[in-house]
Every structure is written in C-alpha cells, then in structure tokens.
Amino acid sequence: MKKLTGPFSQLLSLADMPLKGAIKDDQLKVITDGGILTADGIIIATGHFETLRSQHPDAVVEEIKEDYVLLPGFVDCHTHICFAGSRAKDYNLRIQGKSYMEIAKAGGGIWDSVTQTRAADEPALVASLVKRAERHLSEGVTTIEVKSGYGLSVTEELKQLRAIKQADGLTKADLISTCLAAHLLPRDFNGDTEAYLNYILQELLPIVKKEGLSNRADIFIEENAFGTAAALKYLTAAKAMGFELTVHADQFSTGGLGVAIAMGAVSADHLEASGDREIELIKDTDTIAVVLPGASLGLGMPYAPARKLLDAGACLAIASDWNPGSAPMGDLLLQAALMSAAEKLGTAEVFAGLTYRATYALSLSDRGQLKAGMLADMQAYPCSDYREILYHQGKLKPAKVWKSGTLIPPIT
Ligand code: NIG
Ligand code: FE
Numbered sequence: 001m002k003k004l005t006g007p008f009s010q011l012l013s014l015a016d017m018p019l020k021g022a023i024k025d026d027q028l029k030v031i032t033d034g035g036i037l038t039a040d041g042i043i044i045a046t047g048h049f050e051t052l053r054s055q056h057p058d059a060v061v062e063e064i065k066e067d068y069v070l071l072p073g074f075v076d077c078h079t080h081i082c083f084a085g086s087r088a089k090d091y092n093l094r095i096q097g098k099s100y101m102e103i104a105k106a107g108g109g110i111w112d113s114v115t116q117t118r119a120a121d122e123p124a125l126v127a128s129l130v131k132r133a134e135r136h137l138s139e140g141v142t143t144i145e146v147k148s149g150y151g152l153s154v155t156e157e158l159k160q161l162r163a164i165k166q167a168d169g170l171t172k173a174d175l176i177s178t179c180l181a182a183h184l185l186p187r188d189f190n191g192d193t194e195a196y197l198n199y200i201l202q203e204l205l206p207i208v209k210k211e212g213l214s215n216r217a218d219i220f221i222e223e224n225a226f227g228t229a230a231a232l233k234y235l236t237a238a239k240a241m242g243f244e245l246t247v248h249a250d251q252f253s254t255g256g257l258g259v260a261i262a263m264g265a266v267s268a269d270h271l272e273a274s275g276d277r278e279i280e281l282i283k284d285t286d287t288i289a290v291v292l293p294g295a296s297l298g299l300g301m302p303y304a305p306a307r308k309l310l311d312a313g314a315c316l317a318i319a320s321d322w323n324p325g326s327a328p329m330g331d332l333l334l335q336a337a338l339m340s341a342a343e344k345l346g347t348a349e350v351f352a353g354l355t356y357r358a359t360y361a362l363s364l365s366d367r368g369q370l371k372a373g374m375l376a377d378m379q380a381y382p383c384s385d386y387r388e389i390l391y392h393q394g395k396l397k398p399a400k401v402w403k404s405g406t407l408i409p410p411i412t
Helices: 049-055 088-095 100-105 110-119 122-138 154-170 193-210 228-240 256-262 276-283 293-299 306-312 332-343 347-354 356-361 387-391
Strands: 002-012 030-039 042-048 060-063 069-072 074-076 141-147 174-182 216-220 244-249 267-270 288-291 316-318 378-381 400-403
Touching (some): 002 049, 030 049, 042 049, 069 387, 074 356, 122 141, 122 400, 154 174, 216 228, 244 256, 288 356, 293 332, 306 316, 316 332, 332 347, 347 356
Parallel strands (some): 002 060, 002 069
Antiparallel strands (some): 002 030, 030 042, 378 400
16 A cells, blocks of 8 residues: 655655765755655655655545654664663762773672563563664664674574564564673673683574574673774684674774674774774775764763764764663654764764764664665654754654554554
C-alpha cells in the first residue's frame, strides 16, 4: 500500500552528499513543503507534497498538520547499552577529581559493570536493553549498535550477545551487535592477555559466528586494556574468521588508531587523544572516524578533534557511546549539539555524522538518507527551520518517529 506523508515545512533528505570531508550547509538539499512516498516501509520518492499527491492519487495520505522538519532517523553506531546496574559511585568520584583510570585501578570502572552484568539474568538484561533502545527510538534513533563486553567469559559474553539478539526482536529499533569480549582482561581469568585473547578466539568467536550473534569484533586498545601488539594479533585472527573490525582507539593515549588503519577496520572510535599525526593516518582511508562526545562529557575531558578530522578529509560519524561508566547520559542529539558548538561543526556535518556517514561504520547501505529504495526510517521535529534543531542543543526532540514507515507511539 502506497502512503504519502506530509506536507513538511522542510524535508532534508541527506541524499547525494559527500562521504568524506567538510560539508557546507548549502550542500543540504532542503525541500520546502515536502512529502515522502513510501510502500511497505521503503521509500519510493521524495518531493514537493502537492506534486507527489497529484502524481499518486492512489496513495493513502498521512497528513501532517503542523510545522515539522523531516530528517532521516539517526544511526547510533557505538553504544554499550546492554548492561546491568549503575556506576554513579564512579561518577561521583570523578567529579571530586579522581580520573577514569584511577577509579578503574581501585576496583571501579568496567570491571564493576562486568560484576553487575554477570549478576543479572538474561531476561533482566533483555528488559533493560529494550527500555534503553525504546528511549533512543523515541528520540529519533532508529538504528543502534550495541556491544557486549561486560561479560568477559564465553558464557557471559554469549549471555549478552543473546540478550541483544532477543531485544532486537522486541523493539522496533534495529539493533546491530558487536562482540567486545576484548574490552578488558578479566580479573578472574587465570592467565595473561595473550592467553585471554586466544581463549576468546578459540572458544567464543566460533560460537558467535555459528549462532549468527554478531559479525563484528571490537577491542579496547589502551594502557589498562590491550596493547597494540596483542590487538594486532587478535584482530588479524578475528578478521580471518570473517569478522568485520572496529576499534576503541586513542581514547586516552595514541596507538589504537594506527592498529585500526593497519587492519582496515570499518571504524576507529573515540580519538580524543589523536593529534595531527594520527589525523594524517586516517584521512585518506575508508576507516570511519567515530567521535563520542558523550564520553568527553561524562569524563569531563576534551572532545576528539572533529573539526580537524573533517578539514583533513576524513569521514566523521558521531555516536553516543552510551554506557554505564564514561557516557551514562545517552542523549545523542544533545551530545552532538554540544560538540558542534565547541568544535565548530556545521549543521550539515552534524546531520551527516548522525545519519548516512554513521551507516558506513556499520556497513549498512539501506538507510541514513531519505531516497528511493531506502528504509523509511525518519523523524519530524516541531519547527519550520532545520537550524532550530541544533540551536536548542538537544532540548527539541522529534515529535514523530517512523521506523520502516511505521509511526512509533510515544513512550508513556
Ligand atoms: O567506550 N573505553 C572503553 N569502553 C567504554 C567505557 C565503558 C565503561 O566505562 O563501562 C567507552 O568509553
Ligand atoms: Fe565505547
């Protein structure tokens, strides 16, 4: 059944825009009094509403009576929202001056979330994950990457990955899972880093593959997590098993980005510590630079050099990193808006980083732009000028969200 939705004061398709580098706002294609024609959740056409109405008299009209700006649904390409418990204690220590690393060494940090997540059963994990995904969806995020990494054993990582798969069937948002068993060397593992990574490669990843739980592998490269040599070995083996790679790189110190590039990872995420040398490494590659302003806000640390990355020609995506430790807030638009003010990112660059550029970090080619053949994942903001959206710094939320053409009821 054909459906025509509109008219929208402005329709921003984010179509036919550059994959890499800086973008000027006048490169945004803005359709005034726009309409969108869909069938079975797929976009057939965008254009002027009245023109589409006369060309398709058989289409059912979903009439929009207020002033709304229509955008593609956001794609959050980096989250850790499958977890149990809270790290409010860590946060309170941080705002009293303790660093993320000091807290981790003293027994807080990722290990604390591992302990709390292990204590939760699978149904509880599924329920809390669905709740977070639904909140994201209500805020216009229609595709959400979700990492494991709070299990750190074969049984517990599988519990997380199965919970993600189950939750994907329970929420209208699309969840894309990533295996982050290489998040930290577990304290209860009787062995060294190499032994742990071999155990993951030999005993976990084959089951992840066989059960179709994820085709993506991630590793946290950092002083307190995994070194570059161990990471290279792990990623080489994971790649040979058919996993697509992504890396937590250059969050506190450099080294990780070089590994990501050497391995041809789809994305290198964080990059807060990246300098000019690292920007040189990524700028001419196909690896997507994923910046995570939520982690900078949660840790009270500088943002990644987003402006410099764009000016150098990199493809920049913006994700929330929503997790219980470094990025507990999980409001993607608010985070992107605050980063854009500090880093001087234009609206076109921010919207691109939240939509079609983020799809490349997940190797998805069926969403992120409002154009024929793509999923009708979209969101409408209650305003008549798209510039209102970042101006309100995250306070202006979408009044309507559609996933694959279906209007999502508001959370009650
Ligand atoms: O992306 N840096 C490593 N991992 C997460 C934090 C996870 C946590 O603190 O629980 C991140 O910031
Ligand atoms: Fe992360």
